[in-house]
Amino acid sequence: MARTRIVALAAAAALTAGAALTGCGAADMTRQSSPYADAAGSRTVTLSVQSWVGAQANVAVARYLLEHELSYRVDTVQIDEVPAWDALSQGRVDAILEDWGHPEQEERYIEGKGTIARGGDLGVTGHIGWFVPTYFAKEHPDVTDWKNLDKYADEFATPESGGKGQLLDGSPAYVTNDKALVKNLDLDFQVVFAGSEAAQITQIKQFAKEKKPFLSYWYEPQWLFEKVPMTEVKLPPYKEGCDADPEKVACAYPHTPLQKFFNARFAEDGGEAAAFLKKFRWTKEMQNEVSLMIAEEKLAPEEAAARWVKDNRATWQSWLPKDQPTG
Structure with missing residues (x-):
C-alpha cells in the first residue's frame, strides 16, 4: 500500500480468509479484461479491488448499492496498486475506490495523459x-x-x-x-x-x-x-x-486522506454510477464495521454489505442521485 503504501497500505496482499474480493498486494490481473469495462452506453461498472480488507469493504458496499439500488451490473478485478492505474487509464476498470497516494501515477495519467480523473475523498484518512x-x-x-x-x-x-x-x-x-x-x-x-x-x-x-x-x-x-x-x-x-x-x-x-480515481471517460459519461461513486464517502468506523464482518465474522462481502446497508440507510441515501428512489 505507498501506502507510500505510500504504503503503502495498501491498501497489497492475498485475500483475507473468507473474502471473495481483495491493505495491498494481489495477483497482477491487469491483463484480464472485465466484460463490463468501458462498456459505453450500458449500465455496467467495473471496480478495481485491492487486496486489503478495507478496500474490500468499500467495493462490497458500493457494488451492493449499484446493483440493488441503481440496477447496474458490476464486475470486480483484483489488481496490485500500481498496475491498477494502468488498467484504469486503459479503461479496463472504471474506478479505484481507495488509493493511498501515488504522485507519480497522478502526474502521468491525470496531468499528463488526461486518461484518469479524480473522484474525490473516500472520507477516510490512512496512516x-x-x-x-x-x-x-x-x-x-x-x-x-x-x-x-x-x-x-x-x-x-x-x-x-x-x-x-x-x-x-x-x-x-x-x-x-x-x-x-x-x-x-x-x-x-x-x-x-x-x-x-x-x-x-x-x-x-x-x-x-x-x-x-x-x-x-x-x-x-x-x-x-x-x-x-x-x-x-x-x-x-x-x-x-x-x-x-x-x-x-x-x-x-504521512497521514493520507484516501482518494478515489476514475477512468476519465467513465467520470464524464458514467451516468448515475459515476455520480454515485463520486458521492460515496464514509468514515473509518463504517469501513471497519464492514471489514470486521468480512475478515473476522467470515461473512461473504455481499452479505456484509447487505447487513451494513440495512442498518445505515440515512448514510447511503445521500450518495444516490437525487431523483433516484430507494428500495
Missing part, C-alpha cells in the same frame, strides 16, 4: 506506521521511541530475521519505505514479509495469543486494532518531501 503490542509497550514504555528499538532487537528476533530483530511486513507488493528506514536509521532489524495481509494478521494474532513481543508495519484504518491493541512507535517526524527519494527515506509515514 502507516510501525506498531508494537500495547501489552509490551506498557511494560517497556521507551520502546515507542525508534531510538530505543535496538535495545529490544533480541526480543523481536525470529528464526526468519537472521539474528536481527524482526520488522514484520505484509505483502512484498506493498509500496513501503521499511527497508530504507531500517537501513537509514541504522537499526539492527530485518524486514520479513508475511506474504499477505491475511498471513500478517494470522502471525500478529498468534504473537498476541502467546503474549510475545513483535514489531510490525501496520496501518489505520484496520479492524485488527479492535482485537489486538497496538501502540505506534514514533519515527522521525514526517515533513513534506522527506520521502521524495525512496532510497534516502528516514522519516515517518
Whole structure:
C-alpha cells in the first residue's frame, strides 16, 4: 500500500480468509479484461479491488448499492496498486475506490495523459506506521521511541530475521519505505514479509495469543486494532518531501486522506454510477464495521454489505442521485 503504501497500505496482499474480493498486494490481473469495462452506453461498472480488507469493504458496499439500488451490473478485478492505474487509464476498470497516494501515477495519467480523473475523498484518512503490542509497550514504555528499538532487537528476533530483530511486513507488493528506514536509521532489524495481509494478521494474532513481543508495519484504518491493541512507535517526524527519494527515506509515514480515481471517460459519461461513486464517502468506523464482518465474522462481502446497508440507510441515501428512489 505507498501506502507510500505510500504504503503503502495498501491498501497489497492475498485475500483475507473468507473474502471473495481483495491493505495491498494481489495477483497482477491487469491483463484480464472485465466484460463490463468501458462498456459505453450500458449500465455496467467495473471496480478495481485491492487486496486489503478495507478496500474490500468499500467495493462490497458500493457494488451492493449499484446493483440493488441503481440496477447496474458490476464486475470486480483484483489488481496490485500500481498496475491498477494502468488498467484504469486503459479503461479496463472504471474506478479505484481507495488509493493511498501515488504522485507519480497522478502526474502521468491525470496531468499528463488526461486518461484518469479524480473522484474525490473516500472520507477516510490512512496512516502507516510501525506498531508494537500495547501489552509490551506498557511494560517497556521507551520502546515507542525508534531510538530505543535496538535495545529490544533480541526480543523481536525470529528464526526468519537472521539474528536481527524482526520488522514484520505484509505483502512484498506493498509500496513501503521499511527497508530504507531500517537501513537509514541504522537499526539492527530485518524486514520479513508475511506474504499477505491475511498471513500478517494470522502471525500478529498468534504473537498476541502467546503474549510475545513483535514489531510490525501496520496501518489505520484496520479492524485488527479492535482485537489486538497496538501502540505506534514514533519515527522521525514526517515533513513534506522527506520521502521524495525512496532510497534516502528516514522519516515517518504521512497521514493520507484516501482518494478515489476514475477512468476519465467513465467520470464524464458514467451516468448515475459515476455520480454515485463520486458521492460515496464514509468514515473509518463504517469501513471497519464492514471489514470486521468480512475478515473476522467470515461473512461473504455481499452479505456484509447487505447487513451494513440495512442498518445505515440515512448514510447511503445521500450518495444516490437525487431523483433516484430507494428500495
